[in-house]
Amino acid sequence: MIALRFVDLSPLIGNPGFRRLWVGTSFQTLGNQFFAFAVLYQMWEMTRSPLMTGAVGLTLALPMLVFGLWGGILADTWERRGLILLANFGAIVFALGLAAQSLAGWNSPTLLLALAAALAACTSAGQPARKAMIPALLPREKVGGGIALSHASFQAAMLGGPALAGIVAGLWGTAGCYAAQAVAFALAFHGLLALPKTPPPQTGENRIGSLMAGFHAIRRHPPLRGTLLTDLAATALAMPIALFPALNEARFDGAPETLGLFLSAIAVGGIAATVLSGGITRHPRQGAIQLGAALLWGLALASAGLVQSGWLTLACLVVAGAADTVAVMARGSIVQLSCEPEMRGRVLAAEQVAGVAAPQIGNFRAGAMAAIMPPGISLAFGGLFCVAAVIGIAVTHPRLVRLRTTIAM
Template structure:
């Protein structure tokens, strides 16, 4: 069995290949926009509160429109939904470029456009998550998700560096302009897809459809256990809020060291993505996910104890690799364990859990560090994560079984 990333989806499915390439380019452009928004907000206000408001402008639309997008994805042609929402993101990126070049210097306009782009992305994200399962055979779905994740990790590593160069040479408006142009590739990839109507009976994407989706998840232990594992790993052990304090306490507060913390996680993720062949071919996806979440907790507890910089960076690299393995295995499990009639709504929950967990986890880390020390917050969070994952593993036998496959929803669930 090859240890390298499984590239079969790129060879066997031209539609998937186009979507993957477009998504990778637009994700890279999005990283330029992230840096530009942070820089522009700081230049306008010099206020950490205003910088923090960026997260709020992104999070609220993600939750609200993510729920709506999940119901829509199970009621309308997913290709058309993603095409429309991607076009909306492109328009928002173009308006961000326009306000920067025009020198409006308005925080309200900036945050409003960030919220608009976030809303458009959240509305289409659940439908987009179903593409791998619809375009690829079942034995390649995990590989397809690994390729998407690898593109994301590479963008996270190189995007901010490119943004710094572009912003320094031509200003933040140029970053927004590049982001706008990269959406052309994303639009092309989606436009070339065949029609992708959902295989379900949802005709009105209202509250009843949303509730039915949550009820479906509650009735599938493998799905509920997968989402609970993700929440445990992020809420209890997310370390990013601790980086500045640990950097100041142990490594002199050098900003370059702070940057190395984030880079170490990304490097670990890229290495794991490039060596993801065995993960994507695994028959016990739930067991792989549980093991990876446990390693994530152990690595972050060790990071909290690391006295030397090289040890701290090594622990973060291991944590980044474990996180990538967990994301890939959980994503494949969720898509394969969910009938197409419910994939949009289940994917919406996956998006919300994936977004809310890190925010709550960083908040928890800050509270614990404030009451004790940053080192204790990292160690205790990592160990609690391991205990929580072990409890989920013991309480959810479905996650330990091989071959998790979707079964058709019952008549009651479809009502």
């Protein structure tokens, strides 16, 4: 039985390197929430098309895939602090570019997608190095708690970021959101300057061989393969965010403030799950926990699509957010603790594809289906697709179901 314990704060105490990484990443995550809201809202205002809001996801998926994998190679071959800072600086430049195009009133979906893709490439290139630094900055028994704290900051940004972005957009338009994003990225850059240098393991492989070695490591390890497939099922099949503008229009009045509520509702559940995550991060059955949470995610999203009340939709999204948080924490623990240190960056890059690029593919799926059916039905289908896929993964990956990690206390 999983005990409900408050989130473990001990990784922040006595570990200044991790504390600096956590603070810098928290600012970066807040900026990303402003970015996600502003691009989605600006595209909807320009086109009023769920297909085009879905196209935002497809456009972001390619740079996230390519540069996320490339960033995994660099995380195992470059000095990680320098890589993180370089990627962060590029993100600041493109955030300012997005602010400029919005302020100038250039209503060009093509320009918006191009700038958004460039920014996504920068943030994706640095993400594997950020994740790979967590076990380098913490003792092994604190890694699970460090992952939970990282997800707590993500959920806090998701909770406050979209709601705040909705207010900013209502007052100063999307240009204000992009400017706030650039400020958050600059604060992250300043905080990350104090990180210690962490020379990566030297593998001696060429870059293509290095990348393939990461995929081979996942293929040879059934629990790793199963945990990433579970995340792919939950995101590529069921991600709902591209549908939020259309649902906001249908179930509320379409205002930017209520659109922010859709995005924040997922974070409300995520925060609740994170606060009570102490027992989850210490429990040894992380594989079973991830599978169960992924099933609940799919069922909650299917329910959100079928109900007609806007407030009931938000309630279902709260449940989905809690399930998503539990699944992500379990996945993170399995990946961090199941691979060799010299392979960690490349395996984490594959995890990033599952955790970041796949949701954008899922958003395109949702938007494309909503172009030919009501958005609620598209959402319900996605949730049911996820449930069916997760059941199939549990049947074909029994070692993931039985997996016992070594993070229990």
